[in-house]
Amino acid sequence: MFKCRHRFHDILIVSIIFFKKEVNGMNSIGQTIKMYRKMLNLTQEELAQKVRVGTHTIEKYESGEQIPSNQTLLKLSTALDIPASELAKTNHVNSATTN
Template sequence: MNQDFHTQLRQLRGERNISLEELSLQVCVSAEKLGRYESGEDIPSRETIFKLSNALEVPLSNLTDGLQFH
């Protein structure tokens, strides 16, 4: 999947019918921060991306394709 991280995150969360608040509790990140990830305003750490992939039950590569870490 070669979509932007924020698009992919929003799509996966929507497909699983998980609210920002529910996902927030699962990954220990505020719903506000998750909203910034989904809008493309912010990019999570590698650790948070790993937690998101586990919570959304997808391979890590589904979220990291196209991301560049500094």
């Protein structure tokens, strides 16, 4: 039971951080991916393996150099255990950088 409570606490903290960044206009899909990846204690390499992309691709997503495709967003949401809508709402489409 303690583990569940701890997980709820982590989610609450992440949600507060996410909300603050969104209010300040500072949130991006890359920041969201990184935040949830770190919350799950995953390395970029581990996330890349789960999503079946290269580590360099995850680096590009997190740095904002590249935006994941809708298909990749679904894979990321599954790997990070969050709703795809959570990622999609931060996905500012830029056709020049989509994967």
